[in-house]
Amino acid sequence: MPQILSLRTNSSIWLGVALLLSLRGGLSAEESLTPVPAVVFERQIRPILKAHCFQCHGEGDKGKLDLRLQRLMVKGGDSGPAIEPGNKEASFLFERISKGEMPPGDKKLSAEEIKLIGDWIDAGAPTARPEPEEISSVTGITLEDREYWFYQPIHDQPVPDYQPADRVSTNIDAFLVKKLKENGLGFSPEADKLTLLKRASFDLLGLPPSREEIEIFMADQANDAYERMIDRLLASPRYGERWGRHWLDVAGYADSNGYSSDDSVRPFAYKYRDYVIRAFNSDKPFDEFLTEQLA
Numbered sequence: 001m002p003q004i005l006s007l008r009t010n011s012s013i014w015l016g017v018a019l020l021l022s023l024r025g026g027l028s029a030e031e032s033l034t035p036v037p038a039v040v041f042e043r044q045i046r047p048i049l050k051a052h053c054f055q056c057h058g059e060g061d062k063g064k065l066d067l068r069l070q071r072l073m074v075k076g077g078d079s080g081p082a083i084e085p086g087n088k089e090a091s092f093l094f095e096r097i098s099k100g101e102m103p104p105g106d107k108k109l110s111a112e113e114i115k116l117i118g119d120w121i122d123a124g125a126p127t128a129r130p131e132p133e134e135i136s137s138v139t140g141i142t143l144e145d146r147e148y149w150f151y152q153p154i155h156d157q158p159v160p161d162y163q164p165a166d167r168v169s170t171n172i173d174a175f176l177v178k179k180l181k182e183n184g185l186g187f188s189p190e191a192d193k194l195t196l197l198k199r200a201s202f203d204l205l206g207l208p209p210s211r212e213e214i215e216i217f218m219a220d221q222a223n224d225a226y227e228r229m230i231d232r233l234l235a236s237p238r239y240g241e242r243w244g245r246h247w248l249d250v251a252g253y254a255d256s257n258g259y260s261s262d263d264s265v266r267p268f269a270y271k272y273r274d275y276v277i278r279a280f281n282s283d284k285p286f287d288e289f290l291t292e293q294l295a
Contacts, residue, residue: 039116039119039120039123041126041128043119050067052103053102056103063078063079064077065082067082068082069131069132070289074125083121093121094114097117113147159171160177161174161208194214194218204234204236204239205238205242216229237281244276244280247280253276255270
């Protein structure tokens with residue numbers, strides 16, 4: 001199966017598995033009983049400051065003020081502490097943003113954002129958890145952030161034991177069987193050959209199977225008849241047209257600017273469209289596919 005499709009499919013599967021495993025871990029009794037403030041720095045305040053302030057105050061290069069952590073805001077810079085937890089009116093940061101003096105230029109904070117920061121300061125400037133000792137000077141990603149599963153090296157998950165073996169074709173099936181059994185469920189009866197062909201054809205090509213493909217697949221009694229049918233569908237030019245469109249949607253592809261009154265045409269846009277289709281049909285490795293577009 002082409003690597004572009006395989007990578008997308010495998011990533012989605014392992015993302016789901018990782019989420020399930022993270023949810024199963026749950027919270028300790030103490031954590032589950034600890035109330036979380038409605039507004040905390042990490043979730044509501046830091047994104048605002050990152051969008052409006054980090055360019056100048058992300059490493060303390062302007063006025064030696066770093067706004068990336070709550071404790072650094074309390075520490076402050078050349079003008080003293082940026083915030084006084086519990087008192088927004090005495091907080092230098094709130095004064096500057098509420099008067100429109102900061103940030104400079106046109107990217108002012110909205111009234112809602114200013115109110116949110118003020119409410120957060122008045123509430124004691126809470127954080128969701130103890131802040132890290134260090135923070136990256138380049139990305140702003142903390143060491144605590146890097147403990148999140150997303151940043152961890154990929155590793156194999158132990159495959160659950162499964163029964164019955166005749167219904168399990170891949171390790172993915174084993175995970176499905178395990179979850180189904182936990183919920184008192186099982187696999188549906190296997191579909192007939194024509195139904196399997198229709199499902200595969202609509203999924204991979206977006207089209208019903210041709211008469212020729214129906215005749216070939218229905219006459220093929222080999223154990224790997226299904227796999228060979230999938231290979232034939234993947235070899236069709238329609239495969240790249242079907243699946244390439246999803247990438248084109250993500251990339252924002254269009255043949256024109258999309259204005260109804262003055263719709264300027266992009267005469268060479270089709271070249272990118274055709275490139276994407278060829279990439280899918282030629283089984284271009286996903287990393288190479290990305291590199292070529294970033295270059």
